[in-house]
Amino acid sequence: MCLTTKHPIKQDIKQLPQLILLSFVGNLNKYSLDSIRTILNPVHRNPNKCPISSTFIVNDNYTDYCLVQRLFDNNNEIAITAASNKCPLTNCYEENSWIEWGQRKWINEIKIQRENVAQKAHIHYSHIKGFRTPHLQIDDKRHLHIMRDFSFNYDSSMVFSRLKRNDQENITLPLWPFTLDYQVGNIDLICDNCGSGNTTFQGLWEFPLHHWHHPNSKIFYKTTVKCRTLADDHSQCFPNGESVDLLYELIMYNFNLHYNVNRAPFVIELDLYWLHNNDQRQEAIVRFIENLLTKKNDDIYFVSISQALEWMKYPRLINETKTFWAFQCGDTKYDYDIECTDNDDNNMNGDLKNAKDKEETIVDYQNEQLFRSGMLFHCTWIFLLLILAIIFYDKYLAK
Numbered sequence: 001m002c003l004t005t006k007h008p009i010k011q012d013i014k015q016l017p018q019l020i021l022l023s024f025v026g027n028l029n030k031y032s033l034d035s036i037r038t039i040l041n042p043v044h045r046n047p048n049k050c051p052i053s054s055t056f057i058v059n060d061n062y063t064d065y066c067l068v069q070r071l072f073d074n075n076n077e078i079a080i081t082a083a084s085n086k087c088p089l090t091n092c093y094e095e096n097s098w099i100e101w102g103q104r105k106w107i108n109e110i111k112i113q114r115e116n117v118a119q120k121a122h123i124h125y126s127h128i129k130g131f132r133t134p135h136l137q138i139d140d141k142r143h144l145h146i147m148r149d150f151s152f153n154y155d156s157s158m159v160f161s162r163l164k165r166n167d168q169e170n171i172t173l174p175l176w177p178f179t180l181d182y183q184v185g186n187i188d189l190i191c192d193n194c195g196s197g198n199t200t201f202q203g204l205w206e207f208p209l210h211h212w213h214h215p216n217s218k219i220f221y222k223t224t225v226k227c228r229t230l231a232d233d234h235s236q237c238f239p240n241g242e243s244v245d246l247l248y249e250l251i252m253y254n255f256n257l258h259y260n261v262n263r264a265p266f267v268i269e270l271d272l273y274w275l276h277n278n279d280q281r282q283e284a285i286v287r288f289i290e291n292l293l294t295k296k297n298d299d300i301y302f303v304s305i306s307q308a309l310e311w312m313k314y315p316r317l318i319n320e321t322k323t324f325w326a327f328q329c330g331d332t333k334y335d336y337d338i339e340c341t342d343n344d345d346n347n348m349n350g351d352l353k354n355a356k357d358k359e360e361t362i363v364d365y366q367n368e369q370l371f372r373s374g375m376l377f378h379c380t381w382i383f384l385l386l387i388l389a390i391i392f393y394d395k396y397l398a399k
Contacts, residue, residue, distance in 0.1 A: 002182050005173035007262055009315050017321045018258065019265040019311065020292075020302045021207065022054035023156065025081065025132070026272030028071075029064040033336065035275040038282045040076070042334040044289050044302070048322040050329035052289065052302035053077070057132045057156075059085035060113055065120035072123050075332045077304035079130030079156075080117060082109035089137045106142045114150060129153040129306050136209070136228060140195045144180065147204060154205035154309055155180075156267065159228050161190035161211050162257060174257060174264040177207045177312055192228065205312070207305050209267050212237060215253040231271035247284035255288070259300075265308050303327060 007016055022039070026032065042051040053075050058068055060083040072078050086093065088101035101109075110131065118125050131147055131154075138157055147155060154177075162174050180201040184194050192211070211226040214237075227236035230247075238246055251268070258266040275281055292300045299318045303311075303326075310326035321327065 003178045003184060004176055005262055005264070007176060007264070008312065009317065011317065013261075013263045014299075015317045016263040016299075017311075017316070017318050018263050018300045019308045020255070020300065021265055021267045021305050021308055022052075022270060022302060023079075023132070023267060023305065024054060024056045024270050024272055026059075026274075027062045028056060028058060028067050028272065029062050030067075031276060032272040033067065035272065035282050036071070037336045039270075039275075039285055039289070040074075040336070041286075044293055046293070046301045046303070046327065047298040048301075048324075048327055050327065051075070051334050052293075053304045053307060054302070055079050055130065055304045055306070057081050057130070058113070058117060059083060059134070060116050061085050063116075065116070068117065068121040069123065070336065072121065072127070073332075074334045074336065075329055077130070077306045078117055078121065078123055078128065079132065079305065080110070080113045080128060081132050082106075082134045083113035083116065084109060085134045087135050087137055088133070088139055092135060101139065101142075103142060106139070107146055110143065110146050110150065129309075130207075131155055131157075133157040136193055138193050138195045141199060141201075144201050144204065145199070148201050152204070154207055154305060156207040156209065156305060158184070158194050158206055159192040159209045159211065161192065161226075162213070173262055174210050174266075175208045176262070176264045177205055177308070180204045180206055205309055207265065207267055207308070209269060210254070212250060212254055213257070214239065215249055229269045229271065231269075231274035242280075244280045244284045244287070247281060248287050251284065251288045252291070255292075267305070298322075301327060 007013060009016060024036070040052065040054060044052045046052060051074075055077040056068070056071055057079045059081050068078060082088070086095075086098075088106070091098040114125065114128055117123050117128055129152060131143065131152055133143055133155075136157055136159055143157070144155060160175055181203070183198050183200060184191065184206070209228070211228060212230065212232075213226050230237060230250075237250065240246070255266055258264050270285070275285075289302065293302075299321075301321065307326045311321075311324065314324075314326075316324045
């Protein structure tokens with residue numbers, strides 16, 4: 001699918017569901033758990049009666065992998081960013097030893113974090129489908145080469161300005177997700193960070209982010225009252241100061257630029273540090289969620305990026321979305337209240353302890369070795385002995 005502002009189904013946009021993709025970035029541990037519980041409260045349910053889902057983009061800094069596994073078990077998606085979460089192009093943290101990342105550094109950062117999630121959170125590699133560059137810094141698409149080698153399904157790092165529609169000055173068009181089969185550069189649809197390079201990546205999807213535009217801006221594509229993420233410098237997102245009402249209005253205004261125009265999926269990056277210990281921000285986001293889900297709208301779904309990707313591959317109209325297989329939740333029990341420890345292996349240890357108490361056996365299938373009992377070896381030598389016995393019988397005893 002090429003880079004476009006048009007929806008994939010040739011129907012009236014009112015027949016399409018509006019997908020909202022909450023993507024959390026930052027350190028996942030006990031300090032960020034309260035805000036996660038508040039926003040992902042299981043009472044917030046999509047029209048198909050399933051609790052809302054989201055995507056967590058995980059780094060390795062102070063990360064509690066027990067919590068990562070629990071989020072995954074609660075039907076959320078786990079994607080990754082660089083393990084260190086440091087800036088690859090600029091010295092964001094003013095480190096004396098910082099140097100700009102080269103190809104080897106990019107490979108190590110992605111490879112290490114992919115292994116961290118698989119080994120420490122016990123989430124199979126096949127479920128780690130997405131990546132976002134740290135701090136949205138793209139270095140001539142180096143990360144896309146590595147993603148292709150590791151068989152990722154999508155990237156969500158590129159930031160675009162919404163296009164102004166020619167026939168209506170105050171209407172802007174957000175982009176739909178697209179595949180990287182075609183070249184994308186900074187000049188394409190006013191991409192903020194796409195970089196240069198003419199390499200294409202067949203079959204790899206891009207879920208674009210968009211600038212946040214302030215409700216009082218009149219000519220969106222020229223205004224300076226915009227920011228890349230909600231956690232950006234407040235002078236950009238909130239030129240008149242921040243409050244619950246102003247944050248809620250900002251989110252709703254940008255949501256309507258999707259919902260009322262072309263129904264392109266609305267990707268929202270939520271920084272866990274930005275949310276931590278800030279009840280006003282959490283309240284504004286919860287108000288946004290509840291306002292959309294309690295109005296009995298049957299066309300708005302909060303889903304993960306990987307779920308949205310399945311919809312992009314197999315699009316459904318509103319009346320078919322409730323039964324769409326990728327949005328189902330089954331018998332998932334949503335529980336964020338069990339305390340985690342800092343032990344990376346606490347999940348498996350806890351399961352083993354429970355199994356021992358119940359005199360049951362538990363197997364970690366992701367780490368299970370094929371034929372660990374030596375069955376293959378024993379079958380092989382028994383087969384060889386049988387062959388030798390047949391040869392001996394034919395040569396000496398058959399007469």
